[in-house]
Amino acid sequence: MTLLITIIAAVISTVIWYTSSKARELKVGILLYMFWGASLMWLVDAVVEYLEVGAEYFEPAAKDMLNDAFLGISVVALAFTVWMVYLLIKDPQNTVKKLLTEKRTGNK
């Protein structure tokens, strides 16, 4: 479930990155790296588990599935948080800089 959620997030961010120049400007590429990197790594985990347990891999217990889904959503939230912090630090449109300068001149 975690793998599935991460792959869906990776595909959605790739489509957004591909179609929108605004998204590229806002460094959505960072999300692509994180989601695709993690998807590939979890894919290896999934293959290893499949080799160990066989078809049972596709019949997880409801409790495990729920926990994995919760983890998957948390992973997506973490990736978005990392991207947001990166965006604020890099400030590609100088929004933060402009706001801070306006405040400073306003204070004077």
Add this chain to the structure above:
Amino acid sequence: MACFIVPATEAVVTTVIQKVVKKNEEKKDSNGSETKLRFSEKLKWLNGMLWGGSGLLAFEHLWHGEITPFFPFLTAANDPADTAAMLHEMATSGSAMAILVTAVWAVAAVAADKITAVQKNEKKKACAEA
């Protein structure tokens, strides 16, 4: 258990390599040449996937209680039997993860070079026809 350590270690190495390659390319560029996609730029993709992927995997390990914020940081390191299992997992799953990510990056890098070459050829043809 700690499989993400292998791609994270590769990420450290490739990041250092990328910095060195970037410096060398900048020196070459100041001499005036090269217009194709830089190798350092392509290495940045690999670094991104390795750092991003191992970061999210580290979070998963934290979620499952396999990482702790105090020494020795890995719960499997507390017991010799668990340590052996952890090292085995690092050698198998961890290496496979690093290899898969690197292989996907290599395919993407080659594809990017081919696309750039095709675009260059098309431009040349258009110039020759004009």
